[in-house]
Amino acid sequence: MESSGEKVIAVIMVRGPTKGTRFRSLSFNTPKPLFPLAGQAMVHHPISACKKALKASECFITLEVTR
Numbered sequence: 572m573e574s575s576g577e578k579v580i581a582v583i584m585v586r587g588p589t590k591g592t593r594f595r596s597l598s599f600n601t602p603k604p605l606f607p608l609a610g611q612a613m614v615h616h617p618i619s620a621c622k623k624a625l626k627a628s629e630c631f632i633t634l635e636v637t638r
Contacts, residue, residue, distance in 0.1 A: 578628050578629075579625050579626060579627045579628060580627060580628065580629045580630075580631070581618075581621035581625060581627040581629070581630045581631070582630075582631050582632075582633065583614070583617050583618065583621070583630065583631070583632050583633070584632075584633050584634075585604045585614060585632055585633065585634045586634070586635055594606070604634075614632065618630050618632075
């Protein structure tokens, strides 16, 4: 992709808190995308994958927060 001069932009959609209960005790103080997974926040993994596999020059994160 880089050789053709195309710019790769990644968009990662992250959803905010829901009414689910699977992570309820953990998610009172920490948003789910920031839960640690293999030593990094969950949201770090797709960002890293976009950077490595797609060679994305920009990465946008969209989120929905409901209170």
